[in-house]
Amino acid sequence: MPHHIDYFFTTLSPYVYLAGTRLEEIATKHGATITYKPVDLLSLFGRTGGIKPADRHPSRMEYRAQELTRQAKKRGMPFHLRPAHWPVNPAPSAYAIIAAQAAGGGDLGALVHSFARGCWAEEKDISDDAVIRACLEAAGFDPALADKGLLAGAETYAANLEEAAARGVFGAPFYITGDDERFWGQDRLDDLDAYLAGGL
Template identity: 70%
Template sequence: MAHIDLFFSTLSPYAYLAGNRAEEVAAKHNATITYKPLDIMALFARTGGTAPKDRHVSRVEYRAQELVRQAAKLGLAFNLKPAHWPTNGAPSSYAFIAAQNAGGGDLGKLMFAITRAVWAENKDIAEDGVVRSCLSEAGFDPALADSGLLEGAETYAANLEEAVERGVFGSPFYITDRDQRFWGQDRIDDLDAVLAGKM
């Protein structure tokens, strides 16, 4: 059975634009997914990236155009300047880790709900109530927002270290069990092709 490690940030607009397409690809190929939320700003600092606020204006302008184009292409609502970005991504990440450990819900749906809250609904995912709502929407116990915080913090930090060691430098980032790496929501079709043995 094929497996995918999915590294992502709950603050990432590109993780939002991925929707549930990676999950659909995984289901198509009977592959499993392990989700690995991480601190994207720390990842940038460790892997030669630059925080959005520090990028050259040409990159900022291109990113603004491309995000809007991709959202339109995918039929997703999108706010280029959300009210609560950047915010603290740790609480939502800890809750996601607790949900993955607990089971019983849809993790793909949870990832989409959290990122949609930022990029389409102008909600602050650092707030407990927002995280609880996302957990509930995805079929998880909303109380997971308040559980396993120490384990969540440890896993969150470990995910960053693993990401650096395995060549991850952005979000979302997919790695197959054969170490085929795919950066970005616009590479999900390539992930599909590799799992199908076409590439």
């Protein structure tokens, strides 16, 4: 039976950026399909015991800063610990991803990564309409999707939050296989790979 992965994420997460397109590479390797489910992570934190970055203890934030910098260096990825446009409203980019997934015809993994890269490497405002259009076009989608299906996008975005909370998601990136194996964090992608290969 082919594998399927539900991918819960927010475009504003530095860990989603550090994941790059490794999920897509793993899925291709195992013939797996992916459903992209952008979520309002801050709302999810409030429902699952998480703490917003602004409210975390300084020691946690200091460790986060060191770890993010190390992980970016480890992967050879450009990274700004304090990007010029963070945080911004992630909903517009989420709606664009939802519309692109419904429309088809482009590379969703590239689209998600372009938003995350735009924030953490290129210091772009990923809530800006021009940035959203450029990301859509670069990933092979119609840039006009930025303006289409906004009500449906909002409804799906809200539904993704409810689904995430119901299925045990509490952070991002978060990957759930078709048989409900859960993997949290870009540092668990190797484990996801091994699981799909039957090694875990």
